[in-house]
Amino acid sequence: MSDVIVHVKNVQKTYKQGSIEVHALRGVTLELARGEFAVLAGSSGSGKTTLLNLVGALDVPTTGEIDVEGRMLSSMTGKDLAELRLRRLGFVFQAYNLIPVLSAYENAEYVMLLQGEPAEKRREKVMKVLESVGLKGMENRRPTELSGGQQQRVAVARAIASEPALVLADEPTANLDSKTGSDLVATMRKLNEEHGITFLISSHDPKVIRHAARVIRLEDGAIVSDERQNGKPAVGYNPVDAATEDSEAWRGGNADGEDYDGD
């Protein structure tokens, strides 16, 4: 198996909003090695979420190609893409996106259920990941009975419970308190180091960036910097400003019903 898990080749993504074209990504080229812990950083509307969606085969690029684990996404059938997402990718979304009728336990379990894992194995893993994200004792609560931060932790638990090869996380710590956020990042880092799971995270959180081995900055749909670090924040990155922008995007953005916020 190749060392490159993701290869993004000159990808462009253009959305149409009525007669207006919005260029979310403008020719992005990127390689992500297996086992990397990379962060996509950039202001709101820079194209972070769009790039994550394209890498995760949730959307299709207007032009360009994306390979994941050596397979060209554009040549795969819908069924193959679903199988790829189910078995090789994990997602943590910006807006929790939990299934409201399922409990925390069932949400975390659901991907493994779709994978056809046996009940005993599912139970063991789910309890472990819920404990790791600080939700022990809250297994039977439904999303409406959990705070925003707790819901986000369930989303993280769901993404990592099936031990995917690549986790795509969109602002995973945005709604977590400092300690839980740190614990979560530590958990993800541990998964990265011990199990070799690759992480591609969009975040402004300094805790996340601090743990990142690689920081890729996006501006107006293009990569402006791609830096590797050893536990230090990326050069020129201001976490305070980014967190403010992120919170505004969080409150507005998708929840307000816009077709696309460009993030």
Added chain:
Amino acid sequence: MNSMVRLAWRNLGRNRRRTAITVFALAFAIALCVGSYGVTDGLNASMLETLTRLELGHVQVHHAKFPKKRQLTETIDDAPRVLKAIASLGPRLGGKATMRLYGAALVSRGEKSAGVQLVGVVPETERQVTVLHKLLARGRYLDDAPTPWPRGRKLTDAERERDRTITKKVEKDVLDELDSLPTLKPKAPAPDAPKTPAPNAPTPNGPTKTDATRKPDATKKTDATKNVGPHGRTALKSETLELANKLSPPPVRPPRVIIGTSLARILKVKVGETIYALTQTVDGMMAEVHFEVAGIFKTGSNQYDRTRIYMHVGDLQRMLHLYDRVHEIALVTHDAKLANETAATLKAKLSDDKLIVRSWSVIRPDVERMLKLNKVSTAIMIFIIFFVATLGVVNTMLMAVFERTREFGVLKAIGMSAMRLFNLVVIETLVLVAFSAVVGTIFGLLLDGYLVVYGLDLRSFTDGISIMGIGIAPVLKGKVTLSGLLIPSLILGISCFVASFYPAQRAARMLPAAGMREL
């Protein structure tokens, strides 16, 4: 699959009010259809019951020619053999059989009269085959034993000679009377008529020999009047009747009969009173007898209530001189649906070209068509109700899909395949319909129960309904059948299953990211 059903069930609980309204609408539609089936099945059962248990039975055996012309002479020669064959049909196809004899008569009481059909039955077995004995409005049913009826004897030589003499006298008297009528007198030849007389034509010189025998002179006319005139003819008639009674004596008392309410009204007769009947025997003789009205029945069918007189088969056999003969053997099987099979088996067992074995549906194909038509009408109504209900379900599911676009996007993102998502929407629809079906069937069963116990009372509109000559009770009773309970839910399930494909494919075809961008 269990997780999909669980998820579908929980999803339906999200918007409980909308789910409740949809369930109520579907349950109402199902209950209505179950009730309609109950009424239709009840009506059909009532028609079939009336048709078969009033007289027809499920299978009938006749002389091969009897059904077409219904001649008195077309009887079943060996009824015991037929009964034996019926008894050998076994418990599944067999049943109860009874024998019948038919005749026609003119009945009167005072100045009122009516043409009727006389039906001779064996009361004991008829009770097991038909429900006539339960339909008595007044009086009582027929006695099991026939009316005591003395046997006749052959005339002595002297009596036969006397009978011939009376016959000749009456014949001569009648001929003379006919000749004396002005219209029968020969016309006088016209003045310009040809001289050559026509063959056998009366000549001017006097009557021919034939004329002499036909045209009595005054003296002979006086003799005739003296011997067989009105007074003498009455005497002869009485003497003839005396001789006839020796040959075929009258019953010791009037045979007891039961008649319909309409006939009783026409004849203005009550229970215990007698009516006079005139009929023709199998040998062409006129037979007259008085009947005592033992009971008055009401079937609800005007045809039966106005034209039928039931009596003991033994009495009718004596009246018609059809001793030990019957026209019909009717059989009621345990299951009307097996009538055709029973008829075919019995026909094979009898293997007699002189006999015809027919099931009720062959005898009355019009009724069978009517029963089918009733079912088709109900099916059309159910189709319309379910078409509307299905549109409601599609609307509900489309709303659910549009509302949950983001969630479906997430499900696809975490790896749910398009087919699984499609299945989820279909399963949700089926769970909704299944829940509605359970509720609707329970309500339908309660409605059926009411219809079975109390029925649909039409008495404020009519005294009785008659469809194709078959009387139906004015209170239409429902009937609960397994098919009537299950078919509505099954049809709704299938139609909603197919209809759910549209919202399901909307959900399945959506791009995950596009779904998640939606509210």
